[in-house]
Amino acid sequence: xxxxxxxxxxxxxxxxxxxxxxxxxxxxxxxxxxxxxxxxxxxxxxxxxxxxxxxxxxxxxxxxxxxxxxxxxxxxxxxxxxxxxxxxxxxxxxxxxxxxxxxxxxxxxxxxxxxxxxxxxxxxxxxxxxxxxxxxxxxxxxxxxxxxxxxxxxxxxxxxxxxxxxxxxxxxxxxxxxxxxxxxxxxxxxxxxxxxxxxxxxxxxxxxxxxxxxxxxxxxxxxxxxxxxxxxxxx
Amino acid sequence: xxxxxxxxxxxxxxxxxxxxxxxxxxxxxxxxxxxxxxxxxxxxxxxxxxxxxxxxxxxxxxxxxxxxxxxxxxxxxxxxxxxxxxxxxxxxxxxxxxxxxxxxxxxxxxxxxxxxxxxxxxxxxxxxxxxxxxxxxxxxxxxxxxxxxxxxxxxxxxxxxxxxxxxxxxxxxxxxxxxxxxxxxxxxxxxxxxxxxxxxxxxxxxxxxxxxxxxxxxxxxxxxxxxxxxxxxxxxxxxxxxxxxxxxxxxxxxxxxxxxxxxxxxxxxxxxxxxxxxxxxxxxxxxxxxxxxxxxxxxxxxxxxxxxxxxxxxxxxxxxxxxxxxxxxxxxxxxxxxxxxxxxxxxxxxxxxxxxxxxxxxxxxxxxxxxxxxxxxxxxxxxxxxxxxxxxxxxxxxxxxxxxxxxxxxxxxxxxxxxxxxxxxxxxxxxxxxxxxxxxxxxxxxxxxxxxxxxxxxxxxxx
Numbered sequence: 001x002x003x004x005x006x007x008x009x010x011x012x013x014x015x016x017x018x019x020x021x022x023x024x025x026x027x028x029x030x031x032x033x034x035x036x037x038x039x040x041x042x043x044x045x046x047x048x049x050x051x052x053x054x055x056x057x058x059x060x061x062x063x064x065x066x067x068x069x070x071x072x073x074x075x076x077x078x079x080x081x082x083x084x085x086x087x088x089x090x091x092x093x094x095x096x097x098x099x100x101x102x103x104x105x106x107x108x109x110x111x112x113x114x115x116x117x118x119x120x121x122x123x124x125x126x127x128x129x130x131x132x133x134x135x136x137x138x139x140x141x142x143x144x145x146x147x148x149x150x151x152x153x154x155x156x157x158x159x160x161x162x163x164x165x166x167x168x169x170x171x172x173x174x175x176x177x178x179x180x181x182x183x184x185x186x187x188x189x190x191x192x193x194x195x196x197x198x199x200x201x202x203x204x205x206x207x208x209x210x211x212x213x214x215x216x217x218x219x220x221x222x223x224x225x226x227x228x229x230x231x232x233x234x235x
Numbered sequence: 236x237x238x239x240x241x242x243x244x245x246x247x248x249x250x251x252x253x254x255x256x257x258x259x260x261x262x263x264x265x266x267x268x269x270x271x272x273x274x275x276x277x278x279x280x281x282x283x284x285x286x287x288x289x290x291x292x293x294x295x296x297x298x299x300x301x302x303x304x305x306x307x308x309x310x311x312x313x314x315x316x317x318x319x320x321x322x323x324x325x326x327x328x329x330x331x332x333x334x335x336x337x338x339x340x341x342x343x344x345x346x347x348x349x350x351x352x353x354x355x356x357x358x359x360x361x362x363x364x365x366x367x368x369x370x371x372x373x374x375x376x377x378x379x380x381x382x383x384x385x386x387x388x389x390x391x392x393x394x395x396x397x398x399x400x401x402x403x404x405x406x407x408x409x410x411x412x413x414x415x416x417x418x419x420x421x422x423x424x425x426x427x428x429x430x431x432x433x434x435x436x437x438x439x440x441x442x443x444x445x446x447x448x449x450x451x452x453x454x455x456x457x458x459x460x461x462x463x464x465x466x467x468x469x470x471x472x473x474x475x476x477x478x479x480x481x482x483x484x485x486x487x488x489x490x491x492x493x494x495x496x497x498x499x500x501x502x503x504x505x506x507x508x509x510x511x512x513x514x515x516x517x518x519x520x521x522x523x524x525x526x527x528x529x530x531x532x533x534x535x536x537x538x539x540x541x542x543x544x545x546x547x548x549x550x551x552x553x554x555x556x557x558x559x560x561x562x563x564x565x566x567x568x569x570x571x572x573x574x575x576x577x578x579x580x581x582x583x584x585x586x587x588x589x590x591x592x593x594x595x596x597x598x599x600x601x602x603x604x605x606x607x608x609x610x611x612x613x614x615x616x617x618x619x620x621x622x623x624x625x626x627x628x629x630x631x632x633x634x635x636x637x638x639x640x641x642x643x644x645x646x647x648x649x650x651x652x653x654x655x656x657x658x659x660x661x662x663x664x665x666x667x668x669x670x671x672x673x674x675x676x677x678x679x680x681x682x683x684x685x686x687x688x689x690x691x692x693x694x695x696x697x698x
Contacts, residue, residue: 048555074557086552088545099545102538103557149557 001026001184002047002078002153007056009039009046016042018209019056024153029175029185031195031216033229034205040188041083043205044157047186048080049073060153075103079151083158085142089131093122096130096141100148108148115144118174136167143171147178154178156187160194172198192229196220244312247657248305254650255304259297262643284636308658360521364514373513375629377585381520382578384621387605388527388614389574394603395612395666396540397567398547399457400465402599403472407445407572409594411579413479413486414441416589421494424485434498434584438577445576446569453568457561460550472599480591491590498584509584516585523581527574532614534570543567597645604648608655610662620663624651 006019017039024030034040045051047058049070058066060078073080088096097115101108116123119140125133130141139159146154156175160168172194179185189195196202199216204225212224219225239245263278279294321329342348364373386408393401416422418440420431427440456467479486498509498519509515534540542563545553550560583589609620628648631639655662 050551050554069559070554071557071559074555080555082551082555086549086555088548088552090548091544095541099541099553099556102542102545145556 001061002186003057003059004043004047005057005059007046007053007058009042009051010054011051016208017046017053018207020205020208020210021056022203022210022213024184024186026184027179027182028200029179029187029198031199031202032186032188032205033190033192033195033202033219033225035190035228037207038205039208040205041157042208044080044083044155044188047155048078048082074149074151077150077152078155079146079149079153080155081142081146081157081159083161085135085138087130087133087138087141087145089129091130092127093125093130093133093141094127096145097122097148100145103149111148111150115147118177119144136163136171139163139167139171140174143174143178147183151183153184153186156185158188158190160189160191168194190229192225193220196225244309247308248301250657251304251654252301254653255297255301258646258650259293261646262640263293304654357525361518364517370513372629372633373517374585375633377513377516377520378582379629379632380622380625381517381524382582383602383605383625384524384618385520385527385574385578385581386602387609387617387621388524388531389571389578390602391606391612391614391617392531392534392574393567393571394606395617396535396547397543397564399564399567400461401468401568401571402465402596402603403468403470403475404571404575404602405594405596405599406472406475407449407575408579408582408598409475409479409589409591410445410448410572411441411576412583412589412594413579414444414576415580415583416487416492416495419494419496421492421496422485422487423483431496433500434496434580435500437584438580441576441580442573445572445579449569449572450565453565454561457564457568469596472594472596476591476594476596479594489591491588493588495583495587495589497587513585516581520581523577528614528618535614539563539566601645601648604652607652607662610665613662613664613666616662616664616666623663624648 002024004023005021007017007021008015008019009017020039020043022030022032032040032043042051046053049065049068049072052067056066057064060076063076065073065076065078068076088099091099094112097112098108101111116126121137122140122144125137130138133141143154143156143159159171159175163171168191175185175187176198187195187199196216196219201213202216202219203213204211204219212222213219214222240249260275260278263274264281265274267273277293279292281293282290283293283296284290285296285299318329318333322333363376367373367376386404389407390401390404393399393404413422415434415437417424418426418432418437419434420426426432452468452471456464456471459467479491480489482488497511498516500507507515509519542553542558545556545558546560546563554560582593605621605624606617608624609618610616628644631644632641635641
């Protein structure tokens with residue numbers, strides 16, 4: 001579905017991504033793991049058109065999207081939940097969701113109802129301002145806002161950032177539901193344990209390159225991952 | 236434990252007093268080489284009329300003014316508090332009045348009530364020239380109130396709706412006025428196709444030309460944000476001013492032109508000439524104010540309006556949802572420029588002359604004052620703010636009180652703006668959303684914007 005091959009991203013003289021390649025197949029949850037500065041966010045910025053790769057290609061459903069601009073992605077079926085959630089603080093929950101459906105010309109009331117089923121708390125908070133929601137609620141709002149455009153691929157940037165463990169559980173559970181409903185998900189995470197338990201496959205990034213990849217279940221037991229991301233010492 | 240000086244009311248009053256003090260000195264007599272301190276001592280010592288009531292020393296006048304401002308604002312606050320306390324105490328009479336007020340407010344939200352209110356306002360506006368028959372007044376109302384309203388409404392789209400601070404807005408006004416002069420053949424530059432066109436032809440040409448300049452300026456500069464954009468637009472305003480002031484062969488230079496013909500049309504048997512009488516101009520300008528009002532208020536709630544709000548609140552998020560920020564920002568710029576261009580045509584064709592000194596930076600600031608005073612992003616507020624401020628300016632121009640010196644106008648406007656920021660930072664009648672934005676920033680309870688900032692920095696540092 002999504003194919004990235006030897007993509008290089010530079011910030012001026014610094015090469016942030018040294019030719020990374022990975023793929024996301026239809027119906028999977030794929031996770032991109034890595035420490036701070038490994039290049040995860042740069043990868044997502046590249047995938048959402050905020051920073052074009054200097055070389056390499058990105059194809060989505062067989063189409064070359066390497067040079068596509070950021071605002072075009074949502075109409076192509078890729079939705080991005082940015083890092084730090086970035087909901088509109090002065091808009092109500094409902095207005096935020098309406099903005100999510102900006103590119104759509106058809107009626108989206110059903111989809112809003114679906115989001116309210118997925119996140120009942122948002123229905124309660126419907127008339128409240130986005131900025132007055134708690135961190136977890138904002139994350140839920142950001143995800144449902146991104147889902148309002150009916151994406152076939154959902155990109156999530158650190159959905160667990162700054163949230164309580166219970167809320168993280170809930171959000172990951174719902175990401176699973178979104179996958180089951182037919183949307184492919186690519187999630188960038190530092191919380192490796194959570195992400196790997198949900199994902200089908202995982203890629204581990206180090207210093208702007210993909211160090212290794214495997215099925216999520218295997219990565220969860222991989223000593224290299226356990227040592228670095230799950231805080232266990234290697235015997 | 237808070238000290239006396241930390242009391243916000245004391246602080247506000249103190250700041251107000253400081254501003255008025257500054258005004259005493261600035262509007263007072265000038266010093267001279269032989270008596271360098273005369274400007275300072277004279278500012279306090281000289282006598283001056285207090286609204287014609289009595290004739291005290293200047294410092295007494297300003298002390299009284301300070302007391303009036305502070306007194307009025309605290310009176311309003313006290314009355315409000317008294318009101319709320321009575322309501323809590325279950326005072327019947329107060330409760331009944333409060334209920335009626337709430338009901339009125341509710342009714343005001345109704346479409347029909349609103350429409351009838353607008354109809355009354357429009358009827359009043361239409362009847363106005365019969366109410367005020369003095370022609371010098373009518374001229375002032377057109378030139379100092381209605382034209383400014385057109386400009387303020389346009390700037391409100393740029394600054395209020397899209398959140399782009401434009402300090403060079405006057406440039407588009409100048410472009411409109413000079414295009415009129417050009418099209419009608421009043422400039423050294425030959426008019427298009429060598430024909431001295433009717434002034435009406437200048438209207439679409441000026442609008443399109445101003446819009447085009449807005450787009451051309453917007454495309455490269457609107458990638459900038461906040462202060463940077465303000466500086467670039469400021470520079471643009473200066474460039475246009477310097478160009479019209481210095482290109483004698485093209486624009487007539489510092490003398491400009493005074494050859495612009497009146498508006499007129501001549502279609503078969505129908506002839507009309509907008510002559511020296513201001514009334515026809517009043518109706519023409521009023522018609523356009525109404526058209527702009529209708530157009531901009533429907534724009535506010537349209538798809539375009541919503542994407543402006545989204546871009547204003549979080550550009551990256553807006554982009555990720557499929558909104559092309561540059562496109563919508565340029566659109567706001569072009570719409571603002573078009574209204575300024577049109578205002579330029581009206582001014583040029585009514586005053587019959589255009590000269591560069593009209594189009595300086597202080598003019599841009601004047602328009603910005605109207606927008607900020609009324610309440611950024613709120614059309615109702617901007618109209619009301621424009622009417623109040625420019626109405627007052629027109630009054631000062633028409634019959635200046637002895638206390639007032641025309642050269643000090645911008646100082647008073649500046650002081651008004653500062654005092655406004657102290658007491659009502661979101662403007663007189665802010666839009667609901669803007670009021671929330673300002674109050675949250677003030678109280679420091681804008682958690683998400685803070686987070687967004689941090690997020691943005693992190694993205695940039697995550698290299």
